[in-house]
Every structure is written in structure tokens, then in C-alpha cells.
Amino acid sequence: MTTLESARAILSELIAYPTVSSSSNLEMIAYAIDLLSSAGARVLMSRDETGTKANLFATLGPDIDGGIVLSGHTDVVPVDGQDWTCDPFAMSERAGLLYGRGASDMKGFIACCLAMAPAFAASELKRPLHFAFTYDEEVGCFGARALMGELEAAGINPSVAIVGEPTLMRVIEGHKGCYEYTTRFTGLEGHGSQPDRGVNAVEYAVRYIARLLDLGEQAKPRAPAGSRFSPPWTTVQVGHIEGGAARNIIAGHCCVEWEIRPVQTSDADFIKDDLAAYVDTVLKPAMRAVSPEADIVTQTIGEVEGLAVMSQSEARDIVFELTGQSDADVVAFGTEAGLFQARGMSVVICGPGSIDQAHKPDEYVALDQLAACMDMLERLRMKMAG
Numbered sequence: 001m002t003t004l005e006s007a008r009a010i011l012s013e014l015i016a017y018p019t020v021s022s023s024s025n026l027e028m029i030a031y032a033i034d035l036l037s038s039a040g041a042r043v044l045m046s047r048d049e050t051g052t053k054a055n056l057f058a059t060l061g062p063d064i065d066g067g068i069v070l071s072g073h074t075d076v077v078p079v080d081g082q083d084w085t086c087d088p089f090a091m092s093e094r095a096g097l098l099y100g101r102g103a104s105d106m107k108g109f110i111a112c113c114l115a116m117a118p119a120f121a122a123s124e125l126k127r128p129l130h131f132a133f134t135y136d137e138e139v140g141c142f143g144a145r146a147l148m149g150e151l152e153a154a155g156i157n158p159s160v161a162i163v164g165e166p167t168l169m170r171v172i173e174g175h176k177g178c179y180e181y182t183t184r185f186t187g188l189e190g191h192g193s194q195p196d197r198g199v200n201a202v203e204y205a206v207r208y209i210a211r212l213l214d215l216g217e218q219a220k221p222r223a224p225a226g227s228r229f230s231p232p233w234t235t236v237q238v239g240h241i242e243g244g245a246a247r248n249i250i251a252g253h254c255c256v257e258w259e260i261r262p263v264q265t266s267d268a269d270f271i272k273d274d275l276a277a278y279v280d281t282v283l284k285p286a287m288r289a290v291s292p293e294a295d296i297v298t299q300t301i302g303e304v305e306g307l308a309v310m311s312q313s314e315a316r317d318i319v320f321e322l323t324g325q326s327d328a329d330v331v332a333f334g335t336e337a338g339l340f341q342a343r344g345m346s347v348v349i350c351g352p353g354s355i356d357q358a359h360k361p362d363e364y365v366a367l368d369q370l371a372a373c374m375d376m377l378e379r380l381r382m383k384m385a386g
């Protein structure tokens with residue numbers, strides 16, 4: 001069996017594990033541990049506080065600093081409500097395309113890494129090669145954040161990370177951050193005919209959203225000169241709002257889910273500080289003048305750092321050499337890459353498949369994309385053994 005055939009077979013197995021973020025990934029992690037252990041890797045597994053999810057960090061080669069990390073997340077987004085023409089958790093092939101949830105985002109890359117593990121193990125690597133497979137990237141990069149602390153505690157210090165998110169094998173050197181929040185409004189219910197005697201949580205949520213969207217507009221001229229992002233500025237987006245019981249009842253509760261995609265941390269600070277001041281000096285006093293128990297509470301779901309473009313980048317230079325490319329791009333979508341960079345590593349993103357397929361029904365990765373990824377990893381093997 002060729003390494004590409006092996007990658008295809010492994011991908012079929014990986015897709016069969018329904019590792020939706022709301023579910024466990026332990027069976028998939030156990031499968032990966034079996035493959036990596038069989039190749040002779042030194043394996044570390046750590047579970048989250050629920051015990052139902054785990055990170056996997058495995059190493060081949062010498063036990064020294066300065067290793068290269070191949071990173072991928074094991075979780076996938078739900079398929080509920082999507083119109084699939086095939087079973088999302090049973091890989092199928094049509095016209096050179098491999099279909100299944102996670103095929104591009106990002107089990108295709110993980111499959112390539114696992115398929116190449118025996119070849120890496122058989123080589124005399126001059127520096128460590130690490131495999132980092134995490135949980136809960138799709139809901140806040142919680143696994144990768146935990147992993148960074150675990151590596152620090154264990155004294156493991158890689159110097160380069162290649163994050164295999166789907167980029168059509170293009171080299172990506174930067175992306176925006178992703179800050180996600182849920183804000184809950186508690187008012188005072190009452191009869192709709194006497195709105196002055198209640199505190200309408202929906203109305204205060206609308207005022208909050210209006211302020212948030214205005215801050216989003218104010219962020220546009222703050223974009224750094226020469227920003228390569230599309231759009232070039234920090235963005236604000238409200239994704240979900242839910243509240244109230246009926247049109248003739250003053251709404252006692254409302255919940256707003258929103259996000260910031262900052263180009264620079266200072267933009268996020270500007271937006272959050274202004275909102276906090278608006279809540280404390282305008283909204284809460286008005287609410288509590290009617291009901292002292294009224295409140296507005298914001299929960300931070302996750303604040304994931306962006307990947308900053310660096311003038312000098314070992315990771316970029318390595319992947320340029322491996323792929324033959326000479327230009328790197330930036331993207332708007334978020335990844336775990338910023339967390340690896342914050343840990344002191346040089347980081348780029350490069351992986352098989354297209355982000356245009358991610359999170360959609362009939363998600364797929366092309367076989368020729370897997371082949372290109374396998375070629376990159378084979379060149380990495382030769383470079384690390386050279």
C-alpha cells in the first residue's frame with residue numbers, strides 16, 4: 001500500500017468517528033495513539049476536566065528542543081439541519097473527491113500525518129517531529145490552549161509549527177484573532193400594556209447591539225496602513241439573539257451571541273472597554289432604576305489570538321522550500337496557530353482541501369490535495385533526516 005493509499009484508508013477511519021465538538025473524541029484519539037505508538041512515537045495524552053475529550057501529543061526523533069510540530073484539531077462541526085447527499089460519517093468517493101464531515105477541516109491533514117509516521121520513524125531525524133492533535137478547536141480552541149500549558153509544564157520546546165488547516169496547500173502566514181462572547185440581559189417581566197413598570201431585556205439588548213455595531217463602524221478607520229486582510233479592518237458580528245416569551249409580555253430575559261475578529265489587539269480592547277463603560281454608566285443604571293435585580297453579564301467563550309505576520313519566519317522558509325512556493329498569504333478565518341506563536345514558535349498554516357468546503361454539507365477533500373500534502377511531508381522527512 002502506498003502512503004497515499006494509506007492516507008485515504010486512515011481518513012476513512014477518522015471520518016467514521018463522529019467527533020462533533022459536543023461529543024467525545026476519545027475513540028479517535030485512541031486510534032491515532034495506536035498508529036503512532038506502533039511507529040515508535042513517545043505519546044502523551046491529556047484529558048479535559050470532563051474526561052470525555054483529549055489532546056494527543058506524540059514525538060519521533062531525538063529528545064531535544066527545537067522540534068517541528070504538525071498540528072490538527074480532531075473535532076468537527078455538527079451536521080444537524082444540513083442537506084447531505086451521503087452519510088457524513090461514512091467516507092465516500094466520487095470523481096476523485098473524498099466526502100465526509102471533517103474531510104477537509106481537518107481530518108485530511110491528520111490522515112496524511114498518521115500515514116507518514118512510519119516513514120518518519122524509519123528515518124534518522126536530526127530534530128524532533130511532534131504530532132499535536134487537539135479537541136474543541138471549533139468552539140474556542142480550548143484543547144490547544146490547554147496543550148500550550150502542558151508543553152510548558154513538561155519542558156517541551158518546539159521551535160516550528162505547521163498547522164494543517166485547509167488552504168489548498170497554500171502557505172498562510174497570518175490571520176485575524178477570534179474573540180467570542182455571550183451577553184445575557186435580565187430584566188423584569190410584566191404586562192405589555194405597562195412597559196414602564198417592567199425592564200424589557202430585549203429592548204436593552206437592542207440598544208447594546210446598536211452600540212456594538214457602531215463600534216464596528218468606528219473600527220474601520222483604525223485598520224493598520226497596508227493591512228492585507230479582507231476586509232482590512234477589525235470586524236464585529238452578531239450571530240444569534242434570543243429573548244422574550246410573547247408580544248404582550250415585557251421580556252424578562254435576552255441572550256446575544258457575538259464576536260470580534262481583531263486585526264490588532266488594541267481594536268478588541270477599544271470595543272470591549274467602550275461597551276463595558278456603556279453598560280455600567282448608561283444601561284444598568286436605567287434598568288436598575290426600575291428593578292434593582294436587573295443585570296447585564298457577558299461571558300467570554302474564547303479569545304483566540306491571531307497569527308501575526310513576522311518579517312523573519314523559519315516556518316515560512318521551511319514550507320516554502322517544501323512546496324516550492326515563494327509567496328505567503330493571510331486569511332480572515334481563525335485557527336490555533338496564534339496559540340503556538342504565543343508559545344514562542346514560528347508558525348504557518350498549510351494543509352489539504354479548501355476552507356470553502358468546511359462546515360458545509362457534502363464536505364470533501366480532493367485526492368490530489370492529499371497527494372500534495374503527502375509530497376510536502378515526504379520532503380519534510382528528507383529535510384529532517386538530511
